[in-house]
Amino acid sequence: MNLLGPRLTLKPFAEDMISQRYLDWLSDPDVNFYSRRLGQRKQSREDAIEWLARIADGTTVLAIFAPEFGHIGNIKFGPIDSVNQSSDIAIMIGERKSWNRGYGAEAISLVTRxxxxxxxxxxVEAGSANPAFIKLVHGLGWKIDRIEPKRVLIGDQLLDWTYLSLEKIDAPSAEKTDCIPYD
Structure with missing residues (x-):
């Protein structure tokens, strides 16, 4: 499954996409500041291949491609909860040169649609302590479901963990999400 947007292409993430550049993202403290990977040992190609092999059934990982940068990150959704008709979404934009260009918003919009x-x-649902992610999805119409104060240790600080979601009935129309502004 490929998803095409105005500026991005999302393709199934595969072993041949595990480049040194990708591995560098996994060890970059700025990329991973709000991630569970923060402070972990440097990731090897074998670690990444093992992670990819362990992805749960019903979970999809898509590589995010932007024309001027190539592979800039990944977005994951699932497993789909068929009883409650919901799915979790998570994203990592690793290519720093592509930050603050609205690519994360476009990728999330493509997967959500x-x-x-x-x-x-x-x-669709997500949880995060990352203020930029919270602002991004809030701008896409997501609502805050709840906040757990001082829930996660990031560096030497306990930060709030925010749960957010978007219901299909509240989702912006496709026409409104084709070109996502980012401030």
């Missing part, structure tokens, strides 16, 4: 249009889910 795909999930809603295929009838797979009626709700």
């Amino acid at each position: 795909h999930l809603f249009d295929t009838g797979s889910v009626s709700r």
Whole structure:
């Protein structure tokens, strides 16, 4: 499954995409500041291949490609909760040169629209302590479900963990999400 947007192409993430550049993202403290990878040992190609092999059934990882940068990150969704018709979404934009260009918003919009249009889910969800992610999805119409104060240790600080979601009935139309502004 490939998803095409105005500026991005999302393709299934595969072993041949595990480049040194990708491995560098996994060890970059700025890329991983709000990630569970922060402070972990440097990731090897074998570690990444093992991670990819362990991806749960029903979970999809897509590589995000931008024309001027190539592979800039990954977005993951699933496994789909068929009973509650929901799916979790997570994203990593590793290519620093591509930051603050709206690529994360476009990738999340593409995956959300795909999930809603295929009838797979009626709700998408995410949890994060990253203020930029929270601002990004809030700008896409996501609502804050709850905040757990001082829930996660990031560096030497306990930060709030925010749960957010978007219901299909509240989602912006495709026309509104084709070109996502980012401030």
